Amino acid sequence: MEIYELIVERDSFKWQIRRRGIVRAASVSLFAIVASVLLAGCVGANPDMSNAIPRRYECHKATGPIVIDGKLTESPWETATKSTAFVDIEGTHKPVPAHDTHFKMLWDDDHLYVAAILDDPHVHAKLTQRDAIVFHDNDFEIFIDPNGDEREYYELEFNALNTVFDLFLVRTYRRGGPALHDWDMRGLKSAVFVDGSLNDASDTDNGWSLEIAMPWRSLKEAAGRAAPPRDGHVWRMNFSRVQWYDDIIDGRYRRKPDARERNWVWSPQGAINMHQPGTWGYVTFRE
Numbered sequence: 564m565e566i567y568e569l570i571v572e573r574d575s576f577k578w579q580i581r582r583r584g585i586v587r588a589a590s591v592s593l594f595a596i597v598a599s600v601l602l603a604g605c606v607g608a609n610p611d612m613s614n615a616i617p618r619r620y621e622c623h624k625a626t627g628p629i630v631i632d633g634k635l636t637e638s639p640w641e642t643a644t645k646s647t648a649f650v651d652i653e654g655t656h657k658p659v660p661a662h663d664t665h666f667k668m669l670w671d672d673d674h675l676y677v678a679a680i681l682d683d684p685h686v687h688a689k690l691t692q693r694d695a696i697v698f699h700d701n702d703f704e705i706f707i708d709p710n711g712d713e714r715e716y717y718e719l720e721f722n723a724l725n726t727v728f729d730l731f732l733v734r735t736y737r738r739g740g741p742a743l744h745d746w747d748m749r750g751l752k753s754a755v756f757v758d759g760s761l762n763d764a765s766d767t768d769n770g771w772s773l774e775i776a777m778p779w780r781s782l783k784e785a786a787g788r789a790a791p792p793r794d795g796h797v798w799r800m801n802f803s804r805v806q807w808y809d810d811i812i813d814g815r816y817r818r819k820p821d822a823r824e825r826n827w828v829w830s831p832q833g834a835i836n837m838h839q840p841g842t843w844g845y846v847t848f849r850e
């Protein structure tokens with residue numbers, strides 16, 4: 564088994580990961596800090612590939628500055644390609660999601676930008692701590708495997724309070740992980756705009772938007788290829804939205820005891836499992 568040497572300077576959140584030779588599996592477990600069973604969405608059976616045709620997206624270079632404030636009012640966002648609407652994680656044969664979700668992406672010499680637009684009549688969130696299991700709230704998730712080798716990939720989750728859960732996967736859970744929750748994306752910037760009222764169940768909201776800037780200098784650390792990419796380069800990525808249907812009791816949102824979340828995604832997976840980079844979408848970068 565290959566060993567990955569992880570160097571984490573906790574104060575600066577500086578980290579480095581290097582592939583080193585062949586060693587015993589026991590060494591890897593030193594860094595498998597968090598049990599993978601915590602993560603939902605990784606227990607799917609064999610994927611139905613007929614429902615998992617990867618989506619495609621062209622990510623163009625921004626023509627002007629992006630201000631990370633959650634509002635997509637900059638002119639580059641107006642011309643950025645809007646993704647296809649999200650579908651059920653298992654495929655289009657499943658019910659159409661109750662609320663629309665789209666994303667847009669842009670890039671410049673320093674950052675990869677993601678904007679998410681989530682319709683939601685009841686925007687609510689509780690979790691406030693970095694690296695909490697954010698999909699226990701309604702969330703938006705980004706998955707990035709730059710070189711598409713189905714290993715060394717990034718996952719980031721955000722809720723409507725702009726709480727971040729970012730992690731690094733050495734391998735998929737099915738191949739033993741580990742998932743490194745302690746990895747934080749250096750220089751990550753994100754902001755949320757709520758078009759309505761957050762955690763106020765007495766009204767009907769329009770939804771929320773997220774604006775995210777990921778530095779290339781962080782993405783390149785385990786990219787296995789050029790970051791920023793060159794014109795025509797293709798990265799494997801996917802986007803997911805976890806949505807719970809909570810009851811409103813005495814004006815407050817309450818989780819049903821037997822609640823199950825909905826998983827809506829950009830590129831359908833054919834199974835309830837996001838950790839299949841082979842069924843993620845193809846993002847082509849354009850100058």
Ligand SMILES: [Ca+2]
Nearest residue numbers: 630632634635
């Ligand atoms: Ca903005």
Ligand SMILES: [Ca+2]
Nearest residue numbers: 710712714715
């Ligand atoms: Ca990879």
Ligand SMILES: [Ca+2]
Nearest residue numbers: 729744746747
């Ligand atoms: Ca983290």
Ligand SMILES: [Ca+2]
Nearest residue numbers: 760761763768
């Ligand atoms: Ca509200």
